[in-house]
Amino acid sequence: MxxxxxxxxxxxxxxxxxxxxxxxxxxxxxxxxxxxxxxxxxxxxxxxxxxxxxxxxxxxxxxxxxxxxxxxxxxxxxxxxxxxxxxxxxxxxxxxxxxxxxxxxxxxxxxxxxxxxxxxxxxxxxxxxxFQFDESARLLLQLAGLVSGNQKGECLRCAAEATDRSGRPHAAEPLYVQAVALHREEGDRRLEAIALSGLADLYDVTGRVAEAESGFDRSLAMLREAGDKRGQGVTQGSLAGLYRQTGRFELSERMYEEALATHRESGNRRAEGATLGNLAALYLFSGRVAESESAIHRALSILRESGDRRGEGVAIGNLSALFGQLGRFDEAARGFQAALEIHRDVGNRRAEGNDLTNLGTLLLQTGRPDKSEHAYGQAITIHREVGNRRQEGAALSNLAGLYFEAGRYEESESAYQQALPIHRGVADRRFEGINLCGSALVVLLRGEACVARERWREGAAILRELGDLPTLDRKLDVMRRTCKAAGAPPFDEPSL
Known part of the structure; x- marks a missing residue:
């Protein structure tokens, strides 16, 4: 009453x-x-x-x-x-x-x-x-001003995490740095390592690969020393993602498997689901379609069971990408729309940008270039807003490919030129290879066949080194058609 x-x-x-x-x-x-x-x-x-x-x-x-x-x-x-x-x-x-x-x-x-x-x-x-992460961070910072020691450090770390989740990694960075320093001052190696792992994640997403890898390595060593299995599993999964993004696929797969074993040992079901989803993406890249689909479905089951709506949205996006590669375009389109709805509901701007890029590719594959261009434009805006340099570069290279197919060669060359230093800056070898192969064809149509040949071969060598033969086969097909139209010998044939 x-x-x-x-x-x-x-x-x-x-x-x-x-x-x-x-x-x-x-x-x-x-x-x-x-x-x-x-x-x-x-x-x-x-x-x-x-x-x-x-x-x-x-x-x-x-x-x-x-x-x-x-x-x-x-x-x-x-x-x-x-x-x-x-x-x-x-x-x-x-x-x-x-x-x-x-x-x-x-x-x-x-x-x-x-x-x-x-x-x-x-x-x-x-x-x-x-999912009001900015507000949560603001309140945690108020609380940080009222407590001291490790409690203050945890308030700062949680505020950093919330700020990053709201799509503001650059605002989150000084909070992580303060949390690491405070826990170090307090002599708590475990809490220091957990804050350092969060900071390394932020370095990774903003394209500072060397700093990210160093941070993960140091964090993992400290967590092992402290016997924190849960923290170890999370950091192993993040490090595996970095290996995948920088083209070290065998090392990435081994680290994902280690992370899964650690999650299961520590009972961290939510992290197990997220890691399975990431491993599924690696399987898909290496052509193991059946393994990829099985892993994604297991990931979705675990994420739904644990109530991880944010992770569920990411996994649905990964499943949709798989459907797109299998030619199941209607299922892929429905999946991307479902994933985007979840990303927007939970405020996951980073994943929203990623799946808008993937949707743009699907729309281009299914003959809707105007809608594809719009999706890529939305994705690039979000990637820049949240500081996601790696995905910004990928979306720019994809957009350059769209311009090329539409005969908009100056726009294509400009987009390729914007993207290439991003790929190299974040050590994205795969997209560097894709970019070089694509931009070589623009150079060819400009009449510089020798320069184009060298650039295409450099890109093809990267894709071959990474083992990305499906992408290389697609690039070969486009290159041969373009060379034929330009009256030039194909680049994969010996030069005269």
């Missing part, structure tokens, strides 16, 4: 709960309905009186929200955290009333300070559950 609200002060305290509590009538309603009058009345109160009113507001709202929740365990990377409660929707407002009521709670404000910390943490967790 809700408490009764009768006095003027209590009406003020409950004024934001009009959806649950009948608003006051008569002069009370008139006095506080207009924002300017309300603010003037608020400022006329003495500071101590205002603080006491906020304390009263806090008590009323907390009672309406179901009472005070239990104190959560300390922030910890794999801790239980806060169990969601219906009253969490009011946690942000409660934390603010607690802050403003501190003046009335004694010299040090400790009673209200403690409840403020409690509700800040719950509000941050609630925002994250609503």
């Amino acid at each position: 809700h408490p009764q609200v009768g006095s003027r002060s209590q009406c003020m305290a409950a004024s934001r709960f009009n959806a649950r509590v009948r608003p006051p009538i008569g002069e009370h309603a008139y006095l506080f309905r207009h924002a300017l009058l309300r603010d003037a009345a608020y400022q006329l109160q003495l500071p101590g009186d205002r603080a006491r009113l906020h304390g009263l507001a806090f008590e009323v709202i907390e009672a309406l929200a179901g009472g005070r929740p239990p104190e959560p365990p300390p922030l910890e990377p794999y801790g239980a955290g806060t169990s969601p409660l219906p009253g969490d929707a009011f946690a942000l407002e409660l934390s603010e009333h607690a802050r403003l009521a501190q003046d009335a709670s004694g010299a040090d404000g400790s009673p209200m300070l403690n409840v403020r910390k409690l509700y800040l943490r719950r509000a941050a967790a609630y925002a994250a559950l609503q």
Whole structure:
């Protein structure tokens, strides 16, 4: 049963709960309905009186929200955290009333300070559950200012993770750096390693491959030293992804297998599902279609079982890419649309950009170049927004290929030129090879056959070295047709 609200002060305290509590009538309603009058009345109160009113507001709202929740365990990377409660929707407002009521709670404000910390943490967790990652990061940074030691480091690390998830890796980076430094200062090697692994992930996605690999290696060594199996598995999976993106496919597959074994040992089902999905992408690249499809379906089952909506969206996108390669275009199109809906629901801008790139390729394959160009343009905008250099380069090279097929050769050459330094900067050898083979044909049509031949052979050598024979076969077919149209001998034949 809700408490009764009768006095003027209590009406003020409950004024934001009009959806649950009948608003006051008569002069009370008139006095506080207009924002300017309300603010003037608020400022006329003495500071101590205002603080006491906020304390009263806090008590009323907390009672309406179901009472005070239990104190959560300390922030910890794999801790239980806060169990969601219906009253969490009011946690942000409660934390603010607690802050403003501190003046009335004694010299040090400790009673209200403690409840403020409690509700800040719950509000941050609630925002994250609503996929409001920027808001979650803001609240965690407020909490970081109220705690010290490793708890402050964990607030900073969690804020960095939330900021990165919102698509702002460059804003997340200094938070990770602070978290690493603080845990190192506190002498906690395990927490330092976990923060360092997050920082290395950020380096990876922004194209700083050498820094990322060094960070993963150091983190993994520290986690092994600390006996943290869960952290080891996560870092192994990230390192495997880096190996795959830089063309070290055998090493990548071995590391993915190690990561899977570690996830199973530590019982980390969500990470097991994500790693299976990534391994499926590697299988697909190497032509093991049946293994890829089996792994993706197992990944989807695990991700759905563990309630990982974000991971589910990524896996559906991977499955759609497989359908596209198998010529099952209708299934691929439906899958990409389903994946994009999930990415947008959960605020996963990075994955949204990736699947828009893949959708652009599918649309081009199925004879819809105008829609393909639009999808690539959207993808490039997102990749730049979230700092995803590797995928920006891939989308630019794909767009250059579209321009070439449409006979827009100047635009094609410009896009290839923009993409090539990105591929080289992020050590994306596969797309470097694709780019060189594609741009060579533009150079050929410009009349520079010798330069074109050398460039094409350089790109083909990279694809051959990586073992990407399906892509090389497609490039050979396009090259021979273009050479024939240009009256030039094919580049794979000995030059005269």
